[in-house]
Amino acid sequence: MHFESVIAGFGGQGVLLTGQIIAYAGLMEDKHVSWIPSYGPEMRGGTANCSVIVSDNKIGSPMVEEPGVALIFNEPSMEKFEQQVRPGGIMVVNSSIVEKKVSRKDIHVYDIPAGKIAKQLGNERVANMVMLGAYLELTGVVSTESAINALGKIISKKKQSILEINKKAAEIGASVAAGYSVDSLLG
Amino acid sequence: MKVLMKGNEVIGEAAIKAGCRYFFGYPITPQSELPEFLAKKMPEVGGVFLQAESEVAAINMVYGAAGTGARVMTSSSSPGISLKQEGISYLTAAELPCVIVNVMRGGPGLGGIQPSQSDYFQATRGGGHGDYQNIVLAPSSVQELADFTMKAFDLADYYHMPVMVLGDGAMGQMMEAVEFKEENLCSSLPEKTWATTGCSGRERNIINTLYLNPDLLEEHNKHLQQKYEQIKNNESRAETYLTQDAEIIITAFGTTARIASSAVDSARAMGIKAGMVRPMTLWPFPSSAIRETLTHCRSILDVEMNAGQMLDDVRLAVEGKAPVYFYGRTGGIVPKASEILEEIKKIGGISYESHLRQA
Amino acid sequence: MKVISGKPESLTDKKYHYCPGCMHGVIHRLVAEVIDELGLREETVGVASVGCSVLSHNYFNLDMQEAAHGRAPAVATGIKRVLPDRTVFTYQGDGDLASIGSAEILHAAARGENITVIFVNNSCYGMTGGQMAPTTLPGQLTSTTPLGRDVKKEGYPLRMSEVLATMDATAYIARTSTHNAKHVMKTKKAILNAFKAQQQGQGFSMVEVLSTCPTNWKMKPVEALQWVENNMMKYFPLQEFKKVSGGDQ
Numbered sequence: 001m002h003f004e005s006v007i008a009g010f011g012g013q014g015v016l017l018t019g020q021i022i023a024y025a026g027l028m029e030d031k032h033v034s035w036i037p038s039y040g041p042e043m044r045g046g047t048a049n050c051s052v053i054v055s056d057n058k059i060g061s062p063m064v065e066e067p068g069v070a071l072i073f074n075e076p077s078m079e080k081f082e083q084q085v086r087p088g089g090i091m092v093v094n095s096s097i098v099e100k101k102v103s104r105k106d107i108h109v110y111d112i113p114a115g116k117i118a119k120q121l122g123n124e125r126v127a128n129m130v131m132l133g134a135y136l137e138l139t140g141v142v143s144t145e146s147a148i149n150a151l152g153k154i155i156s157k158k159k160q161s162i163l164e165i166n167k168k169a170a171e172i173g174a175s176v177a178a179g180y181s182v183d184s185l186l187g
Numbered sequence: 188m189k190v191l192m193k194g195n196e197v198i199g200e201a202a203i204k205a206g207c208r209y210f211f212g213y214p215i216t217p218q219s220e221l222p223e224f225l226a227k228k229m230p231e232v233g234g235v236f237l238q239a240e241s242e243v244a245a246i247n248m249v250y251g252a253a254g255t256g257a258r259v260m261t262s263s264s265s266p267g268i269s270l271k272q273e274g275i276s277y278l279t280a281a282e283l284p285c286v287i288v289n290v291m292r293g294g295p296g297l298g299g300i301q302p303s304q305s306d307y308f309q310a311t312r313g314g315g316h317g318d319y320q321n322i323v324l325a326p327s328s329v330q331e332l333a334d335f336t337m338k339a340f341d342l343a344d345y346y347h348m349p350v351m352v353l354g355d356g357a358m359g360q361m362m363e364a365v366e367f368k369e370e371n372l373c374s375s376l377p378e379k380t381w382a383t384t385g386c387s388g389r390e391r392n393i394i395n396t397l398y399l400n401p402d403l404l405e406e407h408n409k410h411l412q413q414k415y416e417q418i419k420n421n422e423s424r425a426e427t428y429l430t431q432d433a434e435i436i437i438t439a440f441g442t443t444a445r446i447a448s449s450a451v452d453s454a455r456a457m458g459i460k461a462g463m464v465r466p467m468t469l470w471p472f473p474s475s476a477i478r479e480t481l482t483h484c485r486s487i488l489d490v491e492m493n494a495g496q497m498l499d500d501v502r503l504a505v506e507g508k509a510p511v512y513f514y515g516r517t518g519g520i521v522p523k524a525s526e527i528l529e530e531i532k533k534i535g536g537i538s539y540e541s542h543l544r545q546a
Numbered sequence: 547m548k549v550i551s552g553k554p555e556s557l558t559d560k561k562y563h564y565c566p567g568c569m570h571g572v573i574h575r576l577v578a579e580v581i582d583e584l585g586l587r588e589e590t591v592g593v594a595s596v597g598c599s600v601l602s603h604n605y606f607n608l609d610m611q612e613a614a615h616g617r618a619p620a621v622a623t624g625i626k627r628v629l630p631d632r633t634v635f636t637y638q639g640d641g642d643l644a645s646i647g648s649a650e651i652l653h654a655a656a657r658g659e660n661i662t663v664i665f666v667n668n669s670c671y672g673m674t675g676g677q678m679a680p681t682t683l684p685g686q687l688t689s690t691t692p693l694g695r696d697v698k699k700e701g702y703p704l705r706m707s708e709v710l711a712t713m714d715a716t717a718y719i720a721r722t723s724t725h726n727a728k729h730v731m732k733t734k735k736a737i738l739n740a741f742k743a744q745q746q747g748q749g750f751s752m753v754e755v756l757s758t759c760p761t762n763w764k765m766k767p768v769e770a771l772q773w774v775e776n777n778m779m780k781y782f783p784l785q786e787f788k789k790v791s792g793g794d795q
Contacts, residue, residue, distance in 0.1 A: 020362065024191045027364050033191065035362040039217055039300070060449035061524045062361055062442075209628060235627045239620070240653035247617035247650070251593070251624025254611045259624070277614050383609035383625070385632050387588035393603050395612040 001031075001056045003141045004064045006081055008049035009073020009094070014128030017154070018071065019050035021132060024150035025142035026054035034062040047076050054141050069139055071131050073114075075100055092134050092177070094127065110134060112176055118169060120186050123162075126169035133173025144170055189364040194329045194354065195220035197365050198288055199228060201336035202260050204367045207286070208234030209259040211248035213241060215267045216300045217356035218290035222262065242267040246274025246287075253283035254394045256382030258340050262288035264356070265306050266297060268314075275349055276315030279411070280396035284343035286336065287321070288352045290359040293519035301519025302356035304441060307496035310353050311470040318408055320415050322350040322422065323469040325440040329363035331467075334371070341373040346418060353469060355492065357442045357521060415471075424467040425476035429455065433462025435531055436480045438501045439490040440466050443522060447490050450527035461531055469497070474504035486534055487511045490527055492520075554578035556587045558607045567760035567767025569724040570598060570666065574605050576734045577637070577664055580741050581608070590633040591625050593618045595647075597639035598672040606637075616647025619654035622661045633744060635662040641671045644680040644704045651706070658715025658749035662740045665706065665752055668759040669778060676762025680704040683781050688762070703781060707754045711787035717748035719788040723756040725774040729784070739789065748790050756782060 005022065009015040019035050026033040037050040051064035066086040072078045072093045078100055085091055087106040096115025114130035129151075136144050148167045152160060172185050192200070199221050202210070210229060212222045222238065229236035239245035245261050252259040263271060268289045278285055289310065293303040313319045322342050324335040332354060339350040383392045398404035428448055430436060435454070439447040444465040454461035464480060466473050477487070487509055489498045495513045502511050514530040516522045553559075556578035562571045581587050587608050594602045596615035603610035613621040618636035626634045643651050643665050654661065670688050671677040677690040681703050685694040711719040718740050722733040733755055740751035756778050758770035765773060 020191070023362060027189060027191050033362075033364060035191070036357060037360055039356070039360050059363075059445075060452060061446040062357070062363075063446060063521055063523065065523050065525055209624075211624065237623070237627060240649055243617070244620040244623075244650050244653065247614060247620035248624035248627070250613070250617075251611060251621035251626075252628045253624070254621070255591070255625055255628040257628045259628075273614055274617070281612075383591045383611055384629060385589035385591060386609045391607060391609050393610050393612070395603060395610075396614075397600060397612055 006067040008077030025146035129169035130173035133170030134177035137174035195359040199224040205340040242270035246271040256379035272315035282347040304492040423473040425473035428463040430462035449524040569757040595638040663752040718743040718751035
């Protein structure tokens with residue numbers, strides 16, 4: 001198993017954190033992992049992205065040239081990464097924000113209304129977890145349980161109460177990716 | 188136990204694990220997470236973090252602290268390391284141990300903030316005025332950032348000199364699993380009887396770099412050169428990857444070596460016998476590790492994030508016995524594995540195909 | 547027989563290399579006497595600077611570090627932060643402290659580093675041949691102001707004591723002179739105050755001592771002493787600019 005992913009969006013959407021959760025969960029499952037962010041002025045208010053690799057083997061280049069999966073949180077990121085996804089790869093798009101449709105026909109695209117779902121759950125900040133849930137459902141890189149445990153390790157002790165809603169968000173994201181309708185999930 | 192940590196923070200934690208309790212620095216991207224980490228951690232372990240007014244002041248604070256025998260570190264990125272060169276020359280002359288971290292970014296001038304390896308010459312040729320060298324360690328993973336930083340303190344104390352850990356922006360920002368192996372630290376280092384701590388109960392100690400008598404200065408230089416010979420004999424390190432039957436050898440260090448290893452894998456998958464020699468010490472340079480491949484290797488491809496600096500050392504190691512090619516990206520552009528693979532195909536592909544035809 | 551005067555223990559037997567009429571030797575002795583009187587010799591680390599006093603580590607009989615030009619306050623900071631219970635002083639000239647080392651002295655003072663700075667001001671670069679210093683008086687002839695310092699081109703001298711006295715974290719700042727015996731004794735008193743301020747943990751202390759450079763001023767020693775009184779003291783008034791009370795003083 002060797003999985004190369006890119007997660008991209010606006011700063012503040014939890015893009016870098018989402019990548020860290022995947023990497024940390026991979027570590028908890030005894031995989032080799034690397035996480036590398038874009039940095040610099042981009043970080044402040046502009047777009048942010050990170051590359052995450054989870055592998056059974058030692059990781060050579062931590063740079064991801066042709067991601068197997070791209071988690072796209074906003075439109076500029078779609079423009080930046082659409083052409084990079086490897087043929088046959090997966091693109092998970094936050095369709096609550098991204099209106100543009102993917103033009104490529106050789107990749108699998110999943111529109112996830114992550115923003116809308118998060119809003120209905122009562123916390124727009126968990127949209128990234130909806131995206132992550134979908135990602136995990138589609139790839140099986142790590143288990144959702146590991147991902148939630150990883151989040152628990154990354155966030156401070158004071159914030160542990162938010163784990164429940166994050167878990168719920170991830171579960172709904174997974175179900176939507178599996179084909180269930182959003183409305184049926186949120187009642 | 189392995190934890191997931193960012194490279195810059197790993198350097199800080201490794202320093203603390205190695206017994207470093209004094210850090211003097213100045214903010215600069217892309218290494219600021221390191222001073223920020225130590226600003227929080229040093230007080231927790233009874234240490235001192237001090238943000239200096241400049242890089243120049245920071246390295247001179249290191250000089251003062253090192254002169255008391257304390258384990259001390261400073262860090263910066265390329266333009267800041269240029270400012271530190273004065274102090275590094277003095278630290279060398281006074282034979283004071285310290286660890287200097289350079290998380291390289293693109294230059295010259297203010298350059299950029301993206302990863303680069305363009306300070307290779309500066310790091311491996313001394314950097315400041317005078318005939319001197321620093322030991323330069325080149326980690327290529329977050330784990331090695333931890334291992335090499337800890338090792339750097341031991342080497343500095345053992346040889347009484349500055350040791351540089353040469354990383355780059357990508358490595359500093361990257362997160363990987365890491366384990367701190369304190370058991371690897373040297374337990375029997377010589378006592379620092381030369382330290383200036385107040386001369387109670389002993390003869391006074393003087394830490395000095397001025398020798399107005401040229402005979403004495405030459406003697407001092409000879410002493411330094413003897414030390415450097417000893418280091419060359421004992422401390423050169425390189426990692427070899429698939430070199431045993433390799434016809435094309437890639438030479439690369441740090442982040443570039445990581446990327447090049449992926450290109451080597453791809454080349455192998457295509458049937459091209461590629462391998463890699465990765466210097467882990469840039470000074471002393473592990474020339475013999477490269478020379479040893481020349482029995483079977485037909486050509487060498489040196490890959491760097493600069494315009495070709497380690498290239499000089501590779502050529503010196505090869506002594507004209509094989510063609511040495513170069514591929515580099517500059518300005519903060521990180522070379523892609525696919526680009527390196529193209530170079531391998533260009534250089535090695537031809538000889539490999541002719542080899543096939545002969546068979 | 548009672549010894550009423552002798553060489554302080556904090557000075558070595560090494561013969562000074564300073565020019566006739568230069569006051570470095572006197573100022574060295576004053577510092578050494580104060581360190582002796584406070585019983586600090588074995589717990590003091592001194593920092594020599596670059597300039598005529600670059601070899602002062604040959605004369606102070608205690609642990610010494612020789613710093614790069616201007617960097618003595620940074621070096622002293624490094625020492626003091628590791629060894630807060632030791633006494634740390636720098637001995638710097640005016641080119642070293644007020645020109646190339648202006649950033650280091652300002653920030654050491656701003657941080658309130660608990661160190662003592664002995665600042666010897668002789669209004670020129672002595673060691674390199676009498677060039678203009680940041681303390682050279684308007685109109686003063688030096689080898690790089692052969693027509694006299696022109697304030698329109700070269701600006702005005704820096705009054706470092708006045709500058710540092712404005713800083714919140716400085717504990718003791720004084721300017722004294724060595725042009726006659728009375729002022730030499732006042733200088734010693736100021737140096738004593740500065741070291742005491744450090745002993746009591748009050749923060750940064752500095753004594754600026756007006757000194758002579760007969761060789762580069764091209765004067766006889768006595769004329770040089772008169773020149774300090776008649777010219778330097780007008781621009782650099784002698785004063786105890788700051789004295790933070792506290793401790794048992």
